[in-house]
Amino acid sequence: MDFAFTKEQLMFKKEIIRFAKKEIVPRVQEYDLNEAFDFESFRKLGDFGILGLHFPETYGGSGADVVTTVMAGEALGEAGVDGGLTLAYGAHSFLCADTILRHATEEQRQRYLPKLISGEWIGCMGLTEPDAGSDVASMKTTAEKKGDKYVLNGSKIFITNGPIADVAVVYAKTDPSQKHAGISAFIVEKGTKGFAAGAPLIKMGVRTSQTSELFFNNCEIPEENLLGKEGEGFNMSLQTVEWDRSALLAPFVGAAKYMLNSCADYARKREQFGRPIGKFQAVKHKLANIRIFAEASQSLAYKIAWCKDQGRPLNHLEAAVAKLFVGDWSIGPANDAMVVFGGYGFCHEYNMERIFRDSRLAPIGGGTSDIQKMIISKII
Amino acid sequence: MNYDFSEKEFTLFVDINEKMGGLAANGQLDRKDPAHNKENIKQALKQLAQTPYLKLGLQPVDGYQGQLSWMGAAETLAAVSPSAYLAVEASTRLFGRAVNEWGDSNQKSKWLTPLLEGNLIGALAISEETLNIENDPLTAQGERQGESVAINGAKQYVINAPIADWIAVAGTCDDAYALFLIEKEASGLTVEPAMETLGYDGTPISGIRLEDCRIPNEQVIFPPADIDMAEAIRMWENQILLGAGLGLSKAAYETARDHAKSHRSGGKPIIAYQEVGFKLADMLTLFQTSQLLAYRTAWTAETSPKEAGELLLCAKVFCAESAEQVCSEALKILGGNGYITGNSVERAYRCAKYVQIAGTSTEIGRVKIGDAALGYRN
Numbered sequence: 001m002d003f004a005f006t007k008e009q010l011m012f013k014k015e016i017i018r019f020a021k022k023e024i025v026p027r028v029q030e031y032d033l034n035e036a037f038d039f040e041s042f043r044k045l046g047d048f049g050i051l052g053l054h055f056p057e058t059y060g061g062s063g064a065d066v067v068t069t070v071m072a073g074e075a076l077g078e079a080g081v082d083g084g085l086t087l088a089y090g091a092h093s094f095l096c097a098d099t100i101l102r103h104a105t106e107e108q109r110q111r112y113l114p115k116l117i118s119g120e121w122i123g124c125m126g127l128t129e130p131d132a133g134s135d136v137a138s139m140k141t142t143a144e145k146k147g148d149k150y151v152l153n154g155s156k157i158f159i160t161n162g163p164i165a166d167v168a169v170v171y172a173k174t175d176p177s178q179k180h181a182g183i184s185a186f187i188v189e190k191g192t193k194g195f196a197a198g199a200p201l202i203k204m205g206v207r208t209s210q211t212s213e214l215f216f217n218n219c220e221i222p223e224e225n226l227l228g229k230e231g232e233g234f235n236m237s238l239q240t241v242e243w244d245r246s247a248l249l250a251p252f253v254g255a256a257k258y259m260l261n262s263c264a265d266y267a268r269k270r271e272q273f274g275r276p277i278g279k280f281q282a283v284k285h286k287l288a289n290i291r292i293f294a295e296a297s298q299s300l301a302y303k304i305a306w307c308k309d310q311g312r313p314l315n316h317l318e319a320a321v322a323k324l325f326v327g328d329w330s331i332g333p334a335n336d337a338m339v340v341f342g343g344y345g346f347c348h349e350y351n352m353e354r355i356f357r358d359s360r361l362a363p364i365g366g367g368t369s370d371i372q373k374m375i376i377s378k379i380i
Numbered sequence: 381m382n383y384d385f386s387e388k389e390f391t392l393f394v395d396i397n398e399k400m401g402g403l404a405a406n407g408q409l410d411r412k413d414p415a416h417n418k419e420n421i422k423q424a425l426k427q428l429a430q431t432p433y434l435k436l437g438l439q440p441v442d443g444y445q446g447q448l449s450w451m452g453a454a455e456t457l458a459a460v461s462p463s464a465y466l467a468v469e470a471s472t473r474l475f476g477r478a479v480n481e482w483g484d485s486n487q488k489s490k491w492l493t494p495l496l497e498g499n500l501i502g503a504l505a506i507s508e509e510t511l512n513i514e515n516d517p518l519t520a521q522g523e524r525q526g527e528s529v530a531i532n533g534a535k536q537y538v539i540n541a542p543i544a545d546w547i548a549v550a551g552t553c554d555d556a557y558a559l560f561l562i563e564k565e566a567s568g569l570t571v572e573p574a575m576e577t578l579g580y581d582g583t584p585i586s587g588i589r590l591e592d593c594r595i596p597n598e599q600v601i602f603p604p605a606d607i608d609m610a611e612a613i614r615m616w617e618n619q620i621l622l623g624a625g626l627g628l629s630k631a632a633y634e635t636a637r638d639h640a641k642s643h644r645s646g647g648k649p650i651i652a653y654q655e656v657g658f659k660l661a662d663m664l665t666l667f668q669t670s671q672l673l674a675y676r677t678a679w680t681a682e683t684s685p686k687e688a689g690e691l692l693l694c695a696k697v698f699c700a701e702s703a704e705q706v707c708s709e710a711l712k713i714l715g716g717n718g719y720i721t722g723n724s725v726e727r728a729y730r731c732a733k734y735v736q737i738a739g740t741s742t743e744i745g746r747v748k749i750g751d752a753a754l755g756y757r758n
Contacts, residue, residue, distance in 0.1 A: 001383060
């Protein structure tokens, strides 16, 4: 075993933290308050190379390994970047662009990836439906082949980047008589007739990310927009799970480190009963809880990333454990961080209430904690 | 980066499981049995001496990664027999490690060699009534009297004291930290009867008293002046307790899982019920997270010892508390079977509390972790 990061990785992480603190973090609170997507920060992520870290250089990416890519997510969280922007980045780069990289034709890659990697275009992925959440096979959206076109009908919900996306990877049934085997994946561009996004949903957390429904009403797309072959969609959606369990968990790990540093700064300065509150054991106890969570969750996310770098098939048991731990065990530290700040922790002026709200997505998004438990209990 | 143990390490884990499995059968290593506890531990040491286990972390062993390999092996042994594990570790990686790190070549050949061959049981006595969060100065004291040293003091909760051939007593001498190596028959040494404890029934623990106990100068070890001996020993204890916590979680989780798959209720295995299956999922999550954290801590201790302190405290708190939670949930899954004295889960549940209390307690651990975050220490 060897848990060491390379010097280059550690330097890169520092660079991202420095960049994010300077360019993004000062804008985070304002955009969160307004529930607005920060296009400028998103473009800056593209300019810095973060949106295309693991993509080949041919398409404008950096060719980084998965561990480095996960590290970027952790660094953004550690710098104080909000969960909304990191979620938007994840949905864009891993759920949309990575699926195009893996399964699209070369022509499609050339058409979409450079724009997605630079941040000129924004991507999203449409899988979940009002009556088909974790039970993906129950999806009702259909894609009917008519001549050289597919005609999509149905709707999707809880789609991160839905209202702002230029391109979507959409899953639909090409064979409604089948369950998983009837699902196929398609590329749908904004502006396609019959394709529309709903208004942004009002959410508890990750508010700067824009989430909406997607509607398909006799939406015609060329047959070449089918990704891979008919019936391969479900397996494509499963491949994104590897990112869900590593790169998309990493910002939560980083956020814990941000909370720890913020709470320590505050507890050193804030005085009550004639001394800094950091001198009280109850406050130290809370800081310790946050640190322990950060250390414990870090190894889980990087292990999934390292396995992916080795080219191993996803270990669904370990992936579910990682997701479950970050989902269910993050509420304690996030609550502790808010409480350390007392009344200020409850106010928007300080970041802690936002981080608490953002953290509540962890046990829900990308497969709820109950689904992770179901997976684990079936495998063991 | 590499998250896998090597094949050689896995082979060792299997070997330990096989060698110790017979000895530990029917819980015989984990019973309070004053007439046989010493013999049991001696047999365990003899078995382990046939493998690289006792040397790991103390001496380089080709193909193994010191403390990291040891942590994986420790988990295996602690799952097979919690009591044998604690006794073996107190002997090897408290008493033995002190001699290995701070003893001279004569002292090493006198105590370390037989210890690693499985021919000597050691104990290390450090805890005193006055010890607290600040690690107050040790009151056990040695006074030089010519060629010998006279020691006075009292120690509590000394693992292996009733069965040890030699006891290393931590104290001070000449205004410096010192370890006094005292043979079991030494005049002035009183080993109190083994305590009745909640768990670790097969590991005799007792207090000792030293009243003008005289030993030759050659039996005194002085750690280097820049070493905080008490802090170092606490760190070793915490490392041992990490392995203990992993082993308890492993034993409890695996027993509960196997029971849930074989025990049927309402026409199906109880694991098919979400109340049971989801509990096991939580237990496995705690166990696997504990493993990764403990392995990373051991790796850090092996590669960058100076950076390991805070991480070790984090791992100690997490693994210790997780062990109790895993054991508690396992008991519920076993139902009435779990409540019967003598089964491995009930035993692990009783042992788990010790892992939180011993070494740096989880409460003090949190204070120290908090202090580090605040920059108040280190």
